[in-house]
Amino acid sequence: MLSSRVKYAIHALLYIHEQKAHTPLSAKKIADAKKIPFKFLESILQELKQAAIIKSQRGPSGGYGFLKSPDDVTIAAIMRIIDGPIALTSCTSENFYDTCDECMSEHECEIKTVFRDLRKEMLPVLNRSISELSKLSK
Amino acid sequence: MLSSRVKYAIHALLYIHEQKAHTPLSAKKIADAKKIPFKFLESILQELKQAAIIKSQRGPSGGYGFLKSPDDVTIAAIMRIIDGPIALTSCTSENFYDTCDECMSEHECEIKTVFRDLRKEMLPVLNRSISELSKLSK
DNA sequence: ATTAATCCCTATTAAACTGGTAGGATTAAT
DNA sequence: ATTAATCCTACCAGTTTAATAGGGATTAAT
Structure with a gap:
């Protein structure tokens, strides 16, 4: 959450x-x-x-x-600054990537596939900017 | 995470x-x-x-x-059982809905829109089942 | 120059959460 | 009866969360 x-x-x-x-x-x-x-x-x-x-x-x-234009400040950026990674596993994070034990030992962890796909679906929504959000509410 | x-x-x-x-x-x-x-x-x-x-x-x-068929056991279900809600805000959660202060006071909170959309994008991926996952890895 | 309003920095805290551990009671197959 | 397994309850150390407290530094209007 x-x-x-x-x-x-x-x-x-x-x-x-x-x-x-x-x-x-x-x-x-x-x-x-x-x-x-x-x-x-x-x-x-x-x-x-x-x-x-x-x-x-x-x-x-x-x-x-x-300082930056509100057009360029995304929800994703704010989340990364304050809470850290967007992805639900570190091995599928772009900005906070880290290996997990399973990914090392097995050729391709099944979980990784799901959470890589998940991250891919999440990003377009979270890349909405403050100004976009503001327009939506009107 | x-x-x-x-x-x-x-x-x-x-x-x-x-x-x-x-x-x-x-x-x-x-x-x-x-x-x-x-x-x-x-x-x-x-x-x-x-x-x-x-x-x-x-x-x-x-x-x-x-007990249930592995075809019917989804990643989302496992997450709900162990970690709780899928949605990132309680006001956009289906299974763990709760009001947030902002949603009460304002006619329609801007944040709600984003995280409702986010949840909508996340669910299809997380509704993959254990047996689907297992097939993918082969 | 004073003062009022702000930024900025450090420390503390109570409560919850996380990732485990420990030990014993119960059950059932041999 | 022994053994191997689940089941139940409690505990614990460390981290995070959501604040709160206090005060110093800076600035600008008067």
Whole structure:
């Protein structure tokens, strides 16, 4: 299941996108509007900033805004930054690949086939961007 | 990510299926063949038995065998029994549905749309059965 | 220059989850 | 009766999760 961090992250990014403010949006405002625990949200925004998704402005009337275009920020990317791999097994992960014992010992693990196919079906859906998502809800 | 319990469960069921023995297969043999910690495997087999996937025979020359047909035992079913929901949010889960705060407050949560679509794409792959999987590997 | 609002960093915590272990009771075939 | 197997209950150490707490650094409006 999705962590609450990822859910909060998506909600926060959607909110920032939808406000379309030229001035940055403060964590406080986002937290209030989206009912996210303030301090918890702060740490999530830090993580997104570290990953170069958003940028921040300090001081009064400071806050957060997109660094990358919302068209290019996908749900998959947010999940990878915060929760890690999309794939359900490390041996079928593209960005977090790791061998599993079974794959080493057997010529081709039966499980691998399923979860490689699964990942392939999941990606197109998760590659939707924040701006796409925002349009859908209207 | 998949829990090791689910991975072990799938491997164990595949092994039982492939042995095609008329006599039940002991946890010990499965554990040795598939290199699964014996006691850990036992508890997994208990769970599968409780869920009426397999049946057991006690005593010497006892062990485990399919109760349902391997044609009808899907990866999705095993995952639901052991790890819980397939869907990534409870509000898009069929078998473990639960409301989330956002879904209540807003007319239609944007996130819900994505993860409902995601679930829809995942299911056909995860509805493959043990016997299908077994054929694929040959 | 003060101050108010923010970012940013570190630490702590309670609860749940994960991946096992341990030991004994029960059952049935020999 | 012995043995080999399932069954049942409890335990445990380590990690993760979802926060909370506190405070320092930075900035900009006044």
